[in-house]
Amino acid sequence: MFDIEKARNKGMDERTIKILQDINDNNQKEESCQRHEFEHEKINGLPKYRCKNCDCVVDVAFVKGYWRGLEHGKQ
Ligand SMILES: [Zn+2]
Structure with a gap:
């Protein structure tokens, strides 16, 4: 912060x-946010993702890591 x-x-x-x-x-x-649901979005011409639940905006690397974390958490 x-x-x-x-x-x-x-x-x-x-x-x-x-x-x-x-x-x-x-x-x-x-x-x-309890659980992100990212949707692809272009912001200032850059590929970003916005969460449908909390409205935060993150980049592709964050989303990839997040999804990987979810996958591993299932096992
Ligand atoms: Zn979220």
């Missing part, structure tokens, strides 16, 4: 702080 207060104190500009805040929000959503 990014320390927004610290970033602000260091004189980071508001645009960057907004990005850090978005990342924090996304992490919080992702961590509190």
Whole structure:
């Protein structure tokens, strides 16, 4: 998690702080989700995945690892 207060104190500009805040929000959503159901989505031209349950956005590598984890958890 990014320390927004610290970033602000260091004189980071508001645009960057907004990005850090978005990342924090996304992490919080992702961590509190019971079970992700990812759907492929293009964001700013990049291939991403959005969870239907918590609305978090992650990249392909995260989804692959998540699915692999689920597969192994079944055994
Ligand atoms: Zn989710």
